[in-house]
Amino acid sequence: MIDLFWPGDDLAGDLMSDGAFLSAMVAVEQAWLDGLVDAGIAPRQARADLTILLADGDAATIARRAGADGNPVSALVLMLRERSAEPTARWLHRGLTSQDVVDTALMLCTRDVLIRIGDEFAIQVRALTELAETHRDTSALARTLTQAALPSTLGAKFARWLTGVLDAAEPIAGLMASLPAQVGGAVGSLAAATELAGSVEGAIALSDGLAATLRLAPTPPWHTTRWQVTRIGDALVSCCDAWGHIATDVTTGCRPEIGELAEGHGGGSSTLPHKNNPVRSVLIRRAALTAGPLGSILHTAAGATVDERSDGAWHTEWATLRTLARHTVVAAAHTSDLLSGLRVDPPRAAANLAAAESLLSEQRSMTELTGRAALPGYTGAADRLIDSTLGRACRFVKGAP
Known part of the structure; x- marks a missing residue:
């Protein structure tokens, strides 16, 4: 995908694209059809590979026809x-309804997004660990409310960045493991599936089987209980919050x-050759400004x-989650690039510290x-706090709690 209104959108590739969504919806239909055949509800002759039925241009055709329903x-x-x-x-x-297919397909698309973001977090944690x-x-x-405050270290600043990244990254793995399938039928009661299977237990087995096939979590129908969606949005916003903090510090520091x-490697200007824009x-x-x-x-x-x-x-x-997800992936890629190539000027930092006045007034009042x-x-405890954060980062990289 490309988007002239969102430079860098191509970094998200096909994630959450029309093609990805279409493939995910077909995967849901395939898993359900296979489940009906495997359960002996549909005849074995009904088994078919639905993916070979798709052709180029189908997404556009379906999009045009979608307005009807x-x-x-x-x-x-x-x-x-x-x-x-x-x-x-x-x-x-x-036995399915449109909401089953849309919601479950969105979970499949979201999983691919979270995997990519997890990969970017691994890069960022390594880069920030090295910087700290x-x-x-x-x-x-150290500055507070834009003004000189106290002596500190750049390591302490980078450790704070790392803390924010870890705070956003750690829930992503848990979210990936618990993305739910949605199978409820027309009103979320599994009525049609129960009729097809001949029992409530059979209907639940069909639902759980679809989840297992798609490697999603088996979950009771959540038709109008939308926490499953809002928690994804919250996780993505938290990622952008952490990265936005880093980016704001960099734009200030440069x-x-x-x-x-x-x-x-900064960017240029269309009219000012001397610029090296961050x-x-x-x-x-x-x-970060649009995620919230x-x-x-x-x-x-x-x-x-x-x-x-x-x-x-x-x-x-649907479109809101797609936009937020793609924007988050792009921001993840940019943050990895930023941190991997960040340049630090220790002499300039020391000079700025030396030029500040009255930095030890608080210390004098304490003594x-x-x-x-x-x-x-x-x-203060900056060195100890850095160690604590680096230890947390090490456990994150090793996959330990």
Whole structure:
């Protein structure tokens, strides 16, 4: 995919693309059809490979036809039935509803997104670990509310970045392991599946079988309980929050009057040859600024659900989740690039620290209270805190809790 309105969108590849969504919907239909045959509900002659029925241009055709019923599943099922022989056509999609297919397909697409983000996190944790270790003792000025505050180290700053990345990264693995299938039928009661299977137990076995085939978590129907979607949105927003913090620190640190940080390869200007713009950071901040509002749309939709299938709120989720997911993947790639190539200027950091005034006034007030001689450096427990964060990063890399 390409998007002139979102430079770098191509870094997300086919993730959450129309083609990926179409393939995921067909995978759901395939798993259900196979489950019906395996359970002896549909005749063995109904078994068929649905993927070979697709042709170039099908996504566009389905998209154009989707407006008739408000979702792409009806058009997809009609197309597959028209291209299938009997008895496949008769048994295809029986017992499912459009929401089952859309929701489960979104989970499949989301899993691919989370895998990619997890790969990027691994790169970022390694890069930040190296930065924190290398600059553990690199003296630098700590600032609060944009003003000079206290002596610190660049290692402490990088450890804080690492903490934010770990806070966002650690839940991703758990989320990947618990993405749910959705099988509930028309109103989320498994009525059609129960009728087909002849028992409630048989219907639940069909639902669990579909989840197992697609490597998703077996879950009771969640038609109008949309926490499964909002928690994905929250995780993606948290990722962008962590990366946005890093990018904002970099854009500040690379200002010429500060000059402590620089991107490994900045961007140019159409009219100013001397510019070396922190483009990676700018594009990461763009994602961080838009992620929260996109996540809030998912929550707004969740709060507007009604009855056993919502009239518009459910439909709002699809493109919102796709946009948030792709933006997050792009920001992940940019952050990995930024951190892997980040340039640090220790002499400039030391000069900025030396130029600041009254940095030890707090320390003097502490020694007056205690009557003890001042400790050197006045960086407190920074070194211990760095060690703690690096230990956490090591456990993350090894996959330990």
